[in-house]
Amino acid sequence: xxxxxxxxxxxxxxxxxxxxxxxxxxxxxxxxxxxxxxxxxxxxxxxxxxxxxxxxxxxxxxxxxxxxxxxxxxxxxxxxxxxxxxxxxxxxxxxxxxxxxxxxxxxxxxxxxxxxxxxxxxxxxxxxxxxxxxxxxxxxxxxxxxxxxxxxxxxxxxxxxxxxxxxxxxxxxxxxxxxxxxxxxxxxxxxxxxxxxxxxxxxxxxxxxxxxxxxxxxxxxxxxxxxxxxxxxxxxxxxxxxxxxxxxxxxxxxxxxxxxxxxxxxxxxxxxxxxxxxxxxxxxxxxxxxxxxxxxxxxxxxxxxxxxxxxxxxxxxxxxxxxxxxxxxxxxxxxxxxxx
Numbered sequence: 001x002x003x004x005x006x007x008x009x010x011x012x013x014x015x016x017x018x019x020x021x022x023x024x025x026x027x028x029x030x031x032x033x034x035x036x037x038x039x040x041x042x043x044x045x046x047x048x049x050x051x052x053x054x055x056x057x058x059x060x061x062x063x064x065x066x067x068x069x070x071x072x073x074x075x076x077x078x079x080x081x082x083x084x085x086x087x088x089x090x091x092x093x094x095x096x097x098x099x100x101x102x103x104x105x106x107x108x109x110x111x112x113x114x115x116x117x118x119x120x121x122x123x124x125x126x127x128x129x130x131x132x133x134x135x136x137x138x139x140x141x142x143x144x145x146x147x148x149x150x151x152x153x154x155x156x157x158x159x160x161x162x163x164x165x166x167x168x169x170x171x172x173x174x175x176x177x178x179x180x181x182x183x184x185x186x187x188x189x190x191x192x193x194x195x196x197x198x199x200x201x202x203x204x205x206x207x208x209x210x211x212x213x214x215x216x217x218x219x220x221x222x223x224x225x226x227x228x229x230x231x232x233x234x235x236x237x238x239x240x241x242x243x244x245x246x247x248x249x250x251x252x253x254x255x256x257x258x259x260x261x262x263x264x265x266x267x268x269x270x271x272x273x274x275x276x277x278x279x280x281x282x283x284x285x286x287x288x289x290x291x292x293x294x295x296x297x298x299x300x301x302x303x304x305x306x307x308x309x310x311x312x313x314x315x316x317x318x319x320x321x322x323x324x325x326x327x328x329x330x331x332x333x334x335x336x337x338x339x340x
Contacts, residue, residue, distance in 0.1 A: 026190035030096045037185045038091050046180035082178040089123050089174045090183045097189035108156040109193035117145040125176040128153050131169040162332045165193040196328045200290040272306035289331050296327045
């Protein structure tokens with residue numbers, strides 16, 4: 001027979017593979033939990049309840065108890081109704097992935113998931129978590145979704161290495177209302193988190209003057225700023241010589257006054273160059289990337305324009321959120337091929 005030749009597992013896989021989603025398939029866009037995506041089985045409480053019903057039925061038959069038959073079939077009807085309601089509590093929910101902000105290695109990546117309920121039936125006690133987490137304990141997140149409403153859930157995944165992080169499948173389950181059955185469904189959103197290298201602890205500070213490139217620190221070329229352009233709020237790292245003392249004296253601290261710094265334009269400003277090639281080659285690759293990450297963060301904190309060099313990637317001097325994100329992304333993906 002064909003079943004015997006390929007085994008019952010192969011036959012079952014071929015039979016169900018026509019309508020079940022494959023394990024490694026990513027769910028792009030919005031996904032609706034149709035009938036084929038929701039599974040349901042009795043829980044331990046449900047199995048115990050079934051045994052109790054069997055005992056009641058046997059006792060009613062042996063002793064010809066009319067009330068026993070009534071109680072048995074009433075309880076059975078409640079169990080069947082519970083099965084329908086448990087399935088309906090999960091079916092036809094619409095799932096869509098949300099934002100996935102980048103994090104540093106060692107932090108927890110947050111995956112935002114949106115659940116929409118476009119039916120007139122409110123959903124209660126929907127448990128959500130990643131599949132690898134539910135094998136060890138109960139799901140960590142539970143939510144209720146009102147009729148014609150929606151809900152958002154943040155699922156955390158610990159990180160340890162830089163690069164792209166693709167999480168495990170998401171499991172949505174429910175035992176509402178009586179807990180005799182468990183309905184569940186799998187969802188694997190096409191979302192991934194970008195993990196930056198872990199910033200080095202105790203890294204050498206950013207230099208304030210020219211020094212040997214072989215020291216393993218960034219190089220700083222100093223020139224002059226010529227034209228006075230006004231004042232701005234004081235930022236960490238500003239020289240005390242550039243403080244605008246006349247303007248500071250006019251500010252009343254009780255009214256929210258703060259330190260201000262003279263701002264110059266028109267000349268060539270100090271340029272901080274963060275060059276990966278100038279780091280000591282004897283250092284580990286990940287340590288060098290961690291040091292570059294720390295320098296990028298320090299330069300941004302001090303509002304120092306900095307140029308960035310990493311292999312074939314060259315960024316001109318600048319600062320700001322976009323410049324920082326581009327540099328950190330390059331560090332996170334250095335030497336890692338882009339996924340297909």
